[in-house]
Amino acid sequence: MKDERVLVVGASSGIGREAAKMFARDGAKVYATARRAERLESLAAELAAEGHPIATGTSDASSHESMVALARDAREKLGGVDVMVYVTGTNTPNRAMARLTREIWNELIEVNLNGAYSLTAELLPAMREARKGHLIYVSSISGKYGDVSGAAYQASKRGMFGLALAIRQEERQHGIRTCVVCPGLVDTELMEKRPVKPDAETLGKALQAEDVAEIIFGVAKLHPRAAVPELEIWPTVI
Numbered sequence: 001m002k003d004e005r006v007l008v009v010g011a012s013s014g015i016g017r018e019a020a021k022m023f024a025r026d027g028a029k030v031y032a033t034a035r036r037a038e039r040l041e042s043l044a045a046e047l048a049a050e051g052h053p054i055a056t057g058t059s060d061a062s063s064h065e066s067m068v069a070l071a072r073d074a075r076e077k078l079g080g081v082d083v084m085v086y087v088t089g090t091n092t093p094n095r096a097m098a099r100l101t102r103e104i105w106n107e108l109i110e111v112n113l114n115g116a117y118s119l120t121a122e123l124l125p126a127m128r129e130a131r132k133g134h135l136i137y138v139s140s141i142s143g144k145y146g147d148v149s150g151a152a153y154q155a156s157k158r159g160m161f162g163l164a165l166a167i168r169q170e171e172r173q174h175g176i177r178t179c180v181v182c183p184g185l186v187d188t189e190l191m192e193k194r195p196v197k198p199d200a201e202t203l204g205k206a207l208q209a210e211d212v213a214e215i216i217f218g219v220a221k222l223h224p225r226a227a228v229p230e231l232e233i234w235p236t237v238i
């Protein structure tokens with residue numbers, strides 16, 4: 001990934017943080033973003049100490065204006081964006097239809113899906129012109145199979161397929177690739193947003209953030225002639 005310009009959205013913790021590290025350690029020019037500035041600063045400090053400085057900036061995926069500003073800032077700081085990894089995602093303890101409200105529904109669709117659309121729309125024209133671009137979206141197995149993650153989460157994660165598959169059809173002749181990554185259970189801070197956090201034994205069998213980051217990194221590293229539209233990664237035993 002030497003000198004590839006990689007924008008990682010949702011890089012303050014979990015999968016996105018591990019992915020940002022892998023890209024930076026492989027020589028990519030990385031821009032890491034999320035809302036929590038202190039987490040981004042500690043990531044940048046850790047990588048700088050290893051000799052891999054990265055660019056950071058805060059952004060809020062629930063705001064269209066923030067995603068537009070992010071695209072501009074990333075382009076300015078990196079000189080362009082070759083790879084965009086949208087890892088940002090959230091859920092709510094109030095996920096069952098018996099508890100879900102319109103406000104929560106809208107929040108999940110904004111953060112998990114609309115942010116991905118707004119950012120993608122801003123990045124595509126330059127990618128089209130460069131005849132090069134890789135858009136990698138972290139969805140979930142919940143976007144494919146019925147489960148108890150909640151209607152808003154499932155709808156937002158399934159919506160990412162619509163976004164990515166449509167772009168693949170429209171833009172592949174311009175050298176633009178899309179990939180939807182669907183992890184199963186991963187032991188990250190997102191577990192705190194479950195109605196009941198999985199027990200230690202279950203989490204001990206779950207994927208780790210770096211497992212998913214490795215998949216993202218592997219897809220991004222592929223030769224431009226090779227595209228992976230979709231893939232799943234599951235814990236082996238659960």
Ligand SMILES: NC(=O)c1ccc[n+]([C@@H]2O[C@H](COP(=O)([O-])OP(=O)(O)OC[C@H]3O[C@@H](n4cnc5c(N)ncnc54)[C@H](OP(=O)(O)O)[C@@H]3O)[C@@H](O)[C@H]2O)c1
Pocket residue numbers: 009010011012013014015016033034035036037039059060061062087088089090111138139140141182183184185186187188189190191209
């Ligand atoms: N953990 C799992 O079991 C699992 C399974 C399948 C798919 N996934 C997906 O994997 C992705 C990464 O999640 P994770 O498991 O690594 O959990 P995580 O550690 O909670 O990471 C979520 C990331 O999204 C960012 N984010 C949340 N709301 C945001 C907002 N409004 N604006 C900007 N950034 C926002 C967070 O940063 P800030 O809070 O600093 O903004 C954080 O960097 C998510 O899309 C999730 O749905 C997770």
